[in-house]
Amino acid sequence: MIFMIMALLILAVVIVWVFDVHTVLYLKARTQNAGDAAALAAARWQGISLNLIGDLNILQALALSRGDTTAAAQITDVQARLCFVGPLVGLLASQQAAKNNRAYVNPDYMAILMEHVADVSDYADFFPEPYTNAWPEYAGMLANIAEQGVAAGPDNTWYFIPPITDLPRNFYEAVAGLDWCWFYWNDLTTLQSYSGYQDWPDPPTNPPPNTFNCEVFGLGLLPFTTVLPGGAGTVERMNQISSERGISPETISNEVAGITNTWYGYAWTSWSALAPDNNFPILPLQVKPEYDYAGADAVIRVEATADPRMPTVFPGIQPFLIRSAPSATRLTQSAATAGAITWTAAAKPFGYLAADGSPVRPDAYAIVLPAFHNVRLIPVDAASGSNIGAYDIDWHRHNKYHMQIYWESGPAGLEADCWYCQQLQTWEDPAFRQQGIDWLNDTNHTCDQVVGGGGGPGGGTRRGH
Numbered sequence: 001m002i003f004m005i006m007a008l009l010i011l012a013v014v015i016v017w018v019f020d021v022h023t024v025l026y027l028k029a030r031t032q033n034a035g036d037a038a039a040l041a042a043a044r045w046q047g048i049s050l051n052l053i054g055d056l057n058i059l060q061a062l063a064l065s066r067g068d069t070t071a072a073a074q075i076t077d078v079q080a081r082l083c084f085v086g087p088l089v090g091l092l093a094s095q096q097a098a099k100n101n102r103a104y105v106n107p108d109y110m111a112i113l114m115e116h117v118a119d120v121s122d123y124a125d126f127f128p129e130p131y132t133n134a135w136p137e138y139a140g141m142l143a144n145i146a147e148q149g150v151a152a153g154p155d156n157t158w159y160f161i162p163p164i165t166d167l168p169r170n171f172y173e174a175v176a177g178l179d180w181c182w183f184y185w186n187d188l189t190t191l192q193s194y195s196g197y198q199d200w201p202d203p204p205t206n207p208p209p210n211t212f213n214c215e216v217f218g219l220g221l222l223p224f225t226t227v228l229p230g231g232a233g234t235v236e237r238m239n240q241i242s243s244e245r246g247i248s249p250e251t252i253s254n255e256v257a258g259i260t261n262t263w264y265g266y267a268w269t270s271w272s273a274l275a276p277d278n279n280f281p282i283l284p285l286q287v288k289p290e291y292d293y294a295g296a297d298a299v300i301r302v303e304a305t306a307d308p309r310m311p312t313v314f315p316g317i318q319p320f321l322i323r324s325a326p327s328a329t330r331l332t333q334s335a336a337t338a339g340a341i342t343w344t345a346a347a348k349p350f351g352y353l354a355a356d357g358s359p360v361r362p363d364a365y366a367i368v369l370p371a372f373h374n375v376r377l378i379p380v381d382a383a384s385g386s387n388i389g390a391y392d393i394d395w396h397r398h399n400k401y402h403m404q405i406y407w408e409s410g411p412a413g414l415e416a417d418c419w420y421c422q423q424l425q426t427w428e429d430p431a432f433r434q435q436g437i438d439w440l441n442d443t444n445h446t447c448d449q450v451v452g453g454g455g456g457p458g459g460g461t462r463r464g465h
């Protein structure tokens, strides 16, 4: 009888284990596919939009060649609109791609986007419009996408009015993990001299936003009024591209080089400049010079909980299995929703221009020219704005709603059910901070700078991919 009971117990454990492993692995693969597909779809539309804006620069030069300044001005207006419409089509396409891969509509993501629509309605009070009626149209397009259901969160959304995020995520993680070395390397003075929430420095004033770009999947462009950058060389390149792409049988005359006009150009950086503290996950030497640019890329966040149609045999076992999965570094568990699987993915449009046979960066001519041929997934940490976490629900909620109260009235305003607030509560305890000061005084020498770790305010590597 004892033998029978033992055998039955073992059998029961095996059944539960196999069932849950299957559920988790299936869910994990599905979430990854949905996130990757959504990121690629968004980046593809970024590439298409950039190529269209580049084609329009060439059409504009052709119009100027004919002396048609009215057409040139109209083309500038279309370019301004494309800077918003193009990326938003990308947002729509990424939702479709995620849903095609069986990602569910996420009510929290929809709420964040609808909330943002309300913010955009006030933009007329803060920012000049890049084209007539831009803000109401922009709000309308965002609302339309939100109503259709958001499954893939655009995680690197650059809000024109960003939430207060000047306490980096790494700070909270250092508090939670008693990682005193983080303080040693990043903020030792605060640890040693902090006496209350009034001691935090004022939140930094944000630089004026580039309101010529969509906040979601922005293209990083800027209109500038000048004579044609690069002069006759650029005219020659435009004529070559025009004939290759079959844009027009006409040729642009060299006189265009001397005409002052509004061109759409790049406000891009080099790729490795994204991580000045050497946290860049791709060694600079591994990036070909023609691809060493950063400006337009897409970061997607997809969250999944266990399929509601599948009964959970033994609920407690699931989070445990997720944590111990072999590639757990690529999966993060939301603090609020234990058992949820989160996948972040990033993609970027790639291309180059051929200058006399040798490839150069797409922004080599300063103005936008059609150059993008492909999209690829890239490491999330190598994407611009990967630390924003605009669709990390807990992070978003904390920075948008809790921090303001904390800055104004201290720990009394912290929320008990918010993980980030809990860390601040811990931090506020003088005994906690003293523990760290004592530890560092004792064993200072054990704080070795970890390559790929650390990270300054607002940055740092926290994912394994």
Ligand SMILES: [Zn+2]
Binding pocket: 397, 398, 399, 402, 403, 415, 418, 419, 420, 421, 422
């Ligand atoms: Zn909070």
